[in-house]
Amino acid sequence: PLCLCCALGPAAASAAATNILLLLMDDMGWGDLGAFGEPSKETPNLDQMAAEGMLFLDFYTANPLCSPSRAALLTGRLPVRNGFYTTNGHARNAYTPQDIVGGIPDSELLLPELLKKAGYTNKIIGKWHLGHRPQFHPLRHGFDEWFGSPNCHFGPYDNRERPNIPVYRDWEMVGRYYEDFKIDLKTGEANLTQLYLQEALDFISKQQASQQPFFLYWAIDATHAPVYASKQFLGTSQRGLYGDAVREIDDSVGKILKHLQQLGISENTFVFFTSDNGAALISAPKQGGSNGPFLCGKQTTFEGGMREPAIAWWPGHIPAGRVSHQLGSVMDLFSTSLSLAGLQPPSDRQIDGIDLLPVILQGKLIDRPIFYYRGNELMAVRAGLYKAHYWTWSNSLEEHSKGIDFCPGQSVAGVTTHTQEEHTCLPLLFHLGRDPGEKYPLSFASEEYQQAVEHISGLVQQHKATLVPGQPQLNVCDQAVMNWSPPGCEKLGKCLKAPESDPQKCSWPH
């Protein structure tokens, strides 16, 4: 019996050589896939992936914005621990724009650094977003290969006030967006997803040939505004350009999974699909997706900002057609990947992610809360089906009056507030089973309220009592640190002259 327990343990069951493939979408919402109820049902490959694997309905990001979410995924830790937050504005979202001085601290241990110990080759394709100054380069943080860019594909810029974003191959830049990597803002045409697809197929083939286990982090960004798709996908969706981008991604994921099957390594490759934060409703409907029945979107700690589409696929291991209500987090991908590699998570620091293999392989349900942070503030907590809001905020009246709306068409009195409202003494409580849209707060006087809030308050106390915030990395901005002269620019004649250094507090309006 003792042997039995160990032989069947998740770490042992998954040989150390299991490949890991994370498909991370950008600003894709819970409601964007057919399997999650998107009314146009245009994602046959992802729906098939779900039908062959496990669909997670209650999967969350660690932050409703890109950089902190990605830092959390790769460190297994909340942004408030790994430094991806700001203290220069209460409860405001911070990220890594071009002029950010900070980035991922050397003291953080990233998933690829740890996987190296188990012999993995690690590649990032697409968006890094953990800082772009030399010390933050992904190849200094565990990755062996990179094709992609340090920032979003915003632009085009004039290269005088602000340089266009570089695209790297490994250590050096190979061009810039809008110059060498075209994006046509008028038509929405760009072939970047095809480049990222080909990179993935080639890397997988190479690794299969070399018999080396791999970690591939496919962090593409076609669904982030400005949204783009390749010519052959333009106009193919009922949903407009955003839908075209989703169709191309769906097609690409189908090709990647088929490639794994054709190489005979699908049963040895754990694939997980999710997104970095909720759909950017502010850009919808032409440049943004859907959060289905949920409230608000990106930038907020309502369900629409943080609940993500998620699918685990691993033929021969995950029984087909499973649906899990496990409360999951992008941070769990850190711990789960370590478990797949037969590694232990670091014991010298708090890890927020949990190992999902018992959930995925054995259908277990693990009781754990979800913490919803916005910047340096714990805004809300979910435990079971209850969600308590300790702070509510959509955005400021000033921003809202400029037409910046994170909750278009939605307005719940006292909930989608335009001032930062504190509810720490009497949190707003929702039952996400009866009310996934967070529209009907429970009565403060009800017994149900009192029991649920008592339970959640205990979790919050415990969390806050043991929380050691990391050094905030996202406080200071300086236009001298922008991507003027990335490594490799000399060879290409693409070095630009940086202005003088002038560090400032970054401005975080949300």
Next chain:
Amino acid sequence: PLCLCCALGPAAASAAATNILLLLMDDMGWGDLGAFGEPSKETPNLDQMAAEGMLFLDFYTANPLCSPSRAALLTGRLPVRNGFYTTNGHARNAYTPQDIVGGIPDSELLLPELLKKAGYTNKIIGKWHLGHRPQFHPLRHGFDEWFGSPNCHFGPYDNRERPNIPVYRDWEMVGRYYEDFKIDLKTGEANLTQLYLQEALDFISKQQASQQPFFLYWAIDATHAPVYASKQFLGTSQRGLYGDAVREIDDSVGKILKHLQQLGISENTFVFFTSDNGAALISAPKQGGSNGPFLCGKQTTFEGGMREPAIAWWPGHIPAGRVSHQLGSVMDLFSTSLSLAGLQPPSDRQIDGIDLLPVILQGKLIDRPIFYYRGNELMAVRAGLYKAHYWTWSNSLEEHSKGIDFCPGQSVAGVTTHTQEEHTCLPLLFHLGRDPGEKYPLSFASEEYQQAVEHISGLVQQHKATLVPGQPQLNVCDQAVMNWSPPGCEKLGKCLKAPESDPQKCSWPH
């Protein structure tokens, strides 16, 4: 080639003896099934039914309220034609409360009346809702058997001011709700769905034994407030009592389909599942469902009020796993059923339903508009992916100030208006592919707007020019016509004394 065309035609392909089973839900929303994206995914049997059949994503009711919707389904005609509307309040929803004087006119031809000509035995189980005075009895309009009630299961009433609603078996009442058919409003317990299930199973068995084709109209109402479920389903859902009711329905549908299979008649029985109108958000979350990503709910002509979950199932005929974007309507079930029976629709009147068999069997897409009526007003029209609103209204300021909210948590400026707003000169236009939630009206100045509105305006002109409204049946109310002494009451000692007749204009606040 001539023979080929006819031999393969839909009517010929489906032998005249095909059984027809319509599963009509009450106030169930598009977002209530797992297959449509409900976040708790608790409908395995319905999801399986969809996986084995055809899922309709763009299926509509003919009216956002129960009685007119059901009258439209059974006549194949818009309520404005069959008389199920009012002229005593502009654009107001009318139905058949206990004191309604009107009901389905004898001049209307109902589906069961027509199916009789092809030898069908017709049964209605559940809610009739087409009038309760003797001349409106379902057995006078083509049904051979009935187990159910003429009205909603509202109550309990005191039998002095207002009688409890009777439950009929065929021609006579067999008891009343809350008296002989218990509904516990505190716990939500009622075993009615089990009774309706058993009726269905028994009827199907009897018909199979007698080798007679049947039309079974299973019009159950557990998801209409006050929502109920049987004891064994109470507390089984993550969604509360409403979810318990859905689980019991899901379980029942599973049992009915399995019964057809076990009797060996599943390949000879066309089954269609849908709902009478959108989820009643005013009763949500405890007593109402979900309209997924759509705007508002029951009583409104926004998508949440009129887009319905819909599944066609017919093993051996419908290929498994199909998804259709055909714009469908409950009125199509009239024409489709006739086609299945090898019958022609009546040629002496306008029929709004179309035969969906080419869609269902051959995957065709038929171009047709959807008309959204509220009472006597054409509020909106959908053609392709565009929807033009000619009138907008949620409900009156007066009603809204009392807390009656058809769009809780949702508010789109100029769209979810609390006054009746006319837009006939410049309709509000939405693209339901990019924007299923009707949140982002297209710019009046855009070429896209002008082209789409020009097209839709042509359809409206044509529709209005040829429209002959029926005599409105829902104008007059009289408490003397309530269910005081239904046939059969003498045997049961359940006759009540009616008050004096005092006909009044009915009051339709919405």
